[in-house]
Amino acid sequence: MNQPAPIIGISRHRIPTDGDGVTTLVAFGRCPLHCKWCLNPQCHRKPSRSVTPEELLDIVAVDDIYFQATGGGICFGGGEPALRSRFIAQFRKIAPQPWHLYIETSLAVATSHMRELLPVIDHWIIDVKDMHPATYLGYTKRPIDALLANLKILADAGLQDRCTLRIPLIPDFNTPQMQLESREALAKMGFNDFDLFNYKIK
Ligand code: SF4
Numbered sequence: 509m510n511q512p513a514p515i516i517g518i519s520r521h522r523i524p525t526d527g528d529g530v531t532t533l534v535a536f537g538r539c540p541l542h543c544k545w546c547l548n549p550q551c552h553r554k555p556s557r558s559v560t561p562e563e564l565l566d567i568v569a570v571d572d573i574y575f576q577a578t579g580g581g582i583c584f585g586g587g588e589p590a591l592r593s594r595f596i597a598q599f600r601k602i603a604p605q606p607w608h609l610y611i612e613t614s615l616a617v618a619t620s621h622m623r624e625l626l627p628v629i630d631h632w633i634i635d636v637k638d639m640h641p642a643t644y645l646g647y648t649k650r651p652i653d654a655l656l657a658n659l660k661i662l663a664d665a666g667l668q669d670r671c672t673l674r675i676p677l678i679p680d681f682n683t684p685q686m687q688l689e690s691r692e693a694l695a696k697m698g699f700n701d702f703d704l705f706n707y708k709i710k
Pocket residue numbers: 539540541542543545546547548549551586587588614635
């Protein structure tokens with residue numbers, strides 16, 4: 509039996525929020541960042557339950573027909589799902605092959621997690637936040653180094669076309685001009701699909 513992972517929520521029938529078809533969002537607990545305006549503060553609390561990959565498959569398989577008919581699948585979010593790279597790789601082995609796997613991640617994890625994720629993730633939705641190191645540190649309370657290292661791994665693997673990069677306008681932390689500068693820095697790495705948007709927190 510594979511190791512369990514903490515889950516803080518499962519949300520079915522998302523169309524098309526995370527991927528092309530019907531998806532189920534599986535949100536893991538824990539996150540290494542401490543964003544000032546955290547969108548999922550429950551990820552920092554003790555999760556109410558844990559599941560193994562096999563148990564998760566039993567739960568989400570209820571929507572198999574929708575996933576297969578629409579080209580959808582599972583989107584792993586959180587918290588920080590990249591911390592659960594082994595769990596996700598194990599889930600890929602047992603899930604029906606037509607299911608697509610998406611991940612919504614900050615990439616703020618050790619590069620060792622990428623080895624397990626690269627072969628199994630169909631599309632990466634990357635919560636960049638801001639590419640200016642001081643702003644990133646001020647907002648997340650962590651250095652930007654892990655994000656940069658993992659973006660480089662994706663770029664070196666030629667996976668830019670499988671990535672969507674989210675760059676928010678963050679109240680009190682960056683400006684529209686800084687959003688454009690972040691997009692420019694990422695475009696230089698070959699990324700081409702950007703989502704610039706406003707955090708609405710006030
Ligand atoms: S990366 Fe997401 S879950 Fe983690 S602290 Fe930031 S907003 Fe919260």
